Amino acid sequence: MPDDLEDQTDGGALRKQLEAALKDKKALETQLAELSKQVRSSSVERLFGEAKADPRGIKFYSGEPTKDAVAEWLKGDGDVFATAPAAPPADQGGAPAGGEAPQFQLPPGVTPEMLAAAQQAAGMQPTPGTGPVDLGSLADKVGASKMNSDADVSDLDKLFDGIRSSAAALYQQRGY
Numbered sequence: 001m002p003d004d005l006e007d008q009t010d011g012g013a014l015r016k017q018l019e020a021a022l023k024d025k026k027a028l029e030t031q032l033a034e035l036s037k038q039v040r041s042s043s044v045e046r047l048f049g050e051a052k053a054d055p056r057g058i059k060f061y062s063g064e065p066t067k068d069a070v071a072e073w074l075k076g077d078g079d080v081f082a083t084a085p086a087a088p089p090a091d092q093g094g095a096p097a098g099g100e101a102p103q104f105q106l107p108p109g110v111t112p113e114m115l116a117a118a119q120q121a122a123g124m125q126p127t128p129g130t131g132p133v134d135l136g137s138l139a140d141k142v143g144a145s146k147m148n149s150d151a152d153v154s155d156l157d158k159l160f161d162g163i164r165s166s167a168a169a170l171y172q173q174r175g176y
Contacts, residue, residue, distance in 0.1 A: 040065045048081075057081025135162050 041058075043065035048055055051070060057078050063069045074082045083105055106115060138159045145152040 044070065052083065053078070054081040054083065135159065135166065138162060 044058055044061055045055065047065065047067055047070040048058055048061075050067070051074060053070075053074055057074075057080070060081070061070065061073055061078060063073050106112070138155060142152070142155050142159050145155065147153065147156070
């Protein structure tokens with residue numbers, strides 16, 4: 001046998017080495033992608049913290065993990081997450097004791113009075129109406145009316161009263 005043939009390696013063995021190397025490469029690429037994702041996530045989380053932004057916005061942010069990119073996103077598309085929500089005062093009244101301004105920022109167009117009214121309404125329970133009403137037939141009657149007479153409006157009031165009565169009964173039945 002010639003010497004040059006003895007020095008050659010079997011083609012099947014080289015194929016196995018190539019397949020093993022490709023498998024290792026794929027595993028390393030997957031690991032690199034996972035680690036890159038984790039690094040990006042923690043970088044974005046840190047940048048949101050530095051910007052004092054609401055951390056719930058992190059899952060919506062898809063830009064570069066740089067301070068400038070995060071700040072730009074928070075000014076534009078992420079404006080709702082630009083400030084982290086502060087915990088409301090312990091009394092849930094919207095303003096701390098002593099008449100000070102609230103510790104959190106109200107959305108545009110919402111006044112402290114509106115907030116107080118909403119908080120009060122949230123604690124309300126449904127009140128029973130005047131009595132049992134056949135809601136199905138009354139709803140059909142109201143749906144077919146043109147709402148151009150006092151009787152039609154009266155039927156609508158009866159329907160709302162019946163809905164309120166049903167809600168109050170369910171509320172009491174379930175022990176809320």
